[in-house]
Amino acid sequence: MADSTGRKPSLTSRLARAFKSKSSGEKLRKKSWGGPETRKPSISPTTATQTGRRSMGSAMRPDTDYYTDQIDIQTGERRDDTELLHSLAHTGSFDSLNQAFKEHVWHKDSPRGNELFSQLPQNVWEIFVSHLTLPAAASLALTCKVIQTRLGSDIFTILNQPLHREDKISFLLLLDSTLPKHLLCYQCTTYHRRTQIGHEKLKATSIPNPLYHCPLANEPTPIPLNHRLIPSHRLPFPFTQLVIRGQRYGPSYGIPADALSRRHRPSSSPWTHTLSYSINSGHLLLRSTSSAFAAPGLPPSGQRNLLYCPAEDYTPYFSVCAHWRDGLLMSLCKCALSHIPIPPPPITTQLHAGPAITLPKPAGTIVTLCSNCRPMRRCPDCPSEYLIELRFTEDRAEPVPSMRFKQAISVTRWADLGDGSTPVGREWAAINGTGEAYESFEHVGKRGISGVFEQRNGVTLPGQRMLSLNPKGERLGEEGDGWY
Numbered sequence: 001m002a003d004s005t006g007r008k009p010s011l012t013s014r015l016a017r018a019f020k021s022k023s024s025g026e027k028l029r030k031k032s033w034g035g036p037e038t039r040k041p042s043i044s045p046t047t048a049t050q051t052g053r054r055s056m057g058s059a060m061r062p063d064t065d066y067y068t069d070q071i072d073i074q075t076g077e078r079r080d081d082t083e084l085l086h087s088l089a090h091t092g093s094f095d096s097l098n099q100a101f102k103e104h105v106w107h108k109d110s111p112r113g114n115e116l117f118s119q120l121p122q123n124v125w126e127i128f129v130s131h132l133t134l135p136a137a138a139s140l141a142l143t144c145k146v147i148q149t150r151l152g153s154d155i156f157t158i159l160n161q162p163l164h165r166e167d168k169i170s171f172l173l174l175l176d177s178t179l180p181k182h183l184l185c186y187q188c189t190t191y192h193r194r195t196q197i198g199h200e201k202l203k204a205t206s207i208p209n210p211l212y213h214c215p216l217a218n219e220p221t222p223i224p225l226n227h228r229l230i231p232s233h234r235l236p237f238p239f240t241q242l243v244i245r246g247q248r249y250g251p252s253y254g255i256p257a258d259a260l261s262r263r264h265r266p267s268s269s270p271w272t273h274t275l276s277y278s279i280n281s282g283h284l285l286l287r288s289t290s291s292a293f294a295a296p297g298l299p300p301s302g303q304r305n306l307l308y309c310p311a312e313d314y315t316p317y318f319s320v321c322a323h324w325r326d327g328l329l330m331s332l333c334k335c336a337l338s339h340i341p342i343p344p345p346p347i348t349t350q351l352h353a354g355p356a357i358t359l360p361k362p363a364g365t366i367v368t369l370c371s372n373c374r375p376m377r378r379c380p381d382c383p384s385e386y387l388i389e390l391r392f393t394e395d396r397a398e399p400v401p402s403m404r405f406k407q408a409i410s411v412t413r414w415a416d417l418g419d420g421s422t423p424v425g426r427e428w429a430a431i432n433g434t435g436e437a438y439e440s441f442e443h444v445g446k447r448g449i450s451g452v453f454e455q456r457n458g459v460t461l462p463g464q465r466m467l468s469l470n471p472k473g474e475r476l477g478e479e480g481d482g483w484y
């Protein structure tokens with residue numbers, strides 16, 4: 001570009017012009033890419049600056065002129081690269097595409113779907129249905145009146161037979177998302193209307209708490225419909241249904257997982273329990289932490305008295321899976337109890353024996369468990385993980401202030417309660433000791449149920465070895481002699 005004197009402007013003057021302040025009050029305006037302004041031939045650097053288009057790279061190149069570079073030699077128009085790029089994108093509406101689709105795919109003379117179905121010969125329908133499962137065929141029969149007429153009602157008669165109970169449950173579960181005010185009952189394979197919609201609360205086992213009216217509610221059932229948590233507290237299966245439905249379809253279908261969380265401090269036992277729930281990948285996870293103050297140097301009878309609940313057939317006070325009698329769980333608890341340090345006798349008593357005395361360990365001593373009872377353990381037959389700890393905790397019921405802090409044994413169990421679809425589901429059946437064999441070290445991922453649960457609560461568990469709770473693979477149950 002030449003100025004009025006015919007000389008090319010120096011680099012300094014061009015930079016100064018490019019970045020000079022807008023004293024004239026003209027503001028930088030974003031230019032519309034398709035507006036007529038961009039078509040206006042403009043070769044003045046001042047105009048380019050006013051329209052907000054600056055190029056540091058060109059301004060610093062003394063041998064070329066940005067503005068003249070952008071002018072088409074043939075037409076004299078200024079080329080706009082930004083405009084060029086934007087013009088490649090789709091800018092109109094998609095109406096034309098919809099129009100084209102209607103014209104080419106759907107024609108007003110095309111037969112309607114149900115007319116098309118009614119024209120198919122009966123044997124084609126029979127071949128078609130023979131390739132479907134019973135729940136899929138029943139779902140197909142419900143899609144429209146034409147198909148229902150062609151398939152008949154035989155499918156539903158077959159589905160209602162006791163032989164096809166599992167197929168009926170699979171079919172009914174397909175309707176779950178359409179029935180927020182009902183709950184599928186596994187006693188009579190029927191949807192019952194919820195009687196406490198949105199107010200369902202977990203209560204102690206002794207308190208009647210039906211979620212719907214079922215004529216078979218008091219009948220015995222071959223499948224476990226509740227899972228023991230702690231003494232006098234069980235988790236009925238309908239609560240897992242409610243929590244999973246609420247998370248899957250919306251609040252009107254159930255209750256949040258937190259609504260099940262509880263703290264229990266029963267007066268009948270020395271244990272306190274904290275039960276928390278969480279949902280991960282459509283599965284309800286449980287964490288149950290139970291703790292009790294333990295005296296040092298307990299004899300075997302004292303350990304049993306602390307660990308087992310006589311009112312519940314000597315089941316442990318804390319939450320356990322159905323396989324607790326097999327394996328090491330109880331012996332590990334006893335091992336942990338044996339690590340509680342025994343305080344030395346009073347100094348005066350020690351002095352009777354000689355001048356050497358042992359001072360009591362300072363309060364707050366952390367007891368390290370041995371390599372046997374410290375690692376986390378996973379039940380090989382169900383999705384349950386256990387961690388045994390000794391915690392130095394304040395006993396507020398202790399009248400002597402100097403004795404208030406004591407060692408307490410704590411047993412934490414993490415369990416996967418399944419996806420709440422059916423009580424014969426893999427996880428629910430496994431923790432209750434029914435169903436097919438469950439290989440937990442194959443099914444549970446590397447992080448473990450405990451890792452997943454704690455990470456969802458924002459806690460990262462320290463690296464722990466995960467060992468088998470039953471390394472010898474014993475399956476003796478009550479017949480075994482090591483559990484008591």
Ligand SMILES: [Zn+2]
Nearest residue numbers: 185187188214
């Ligand atoms: Zn029922």
Ligand SMILES: [Zn+2]
Nearest residue numbers: 335336370373
């Ligand atoms: Zn130990």
Ligand SMILES: [Zn+2]
Nearest residue numbers: 321323379382
């Ligand atoms: Zn188990």
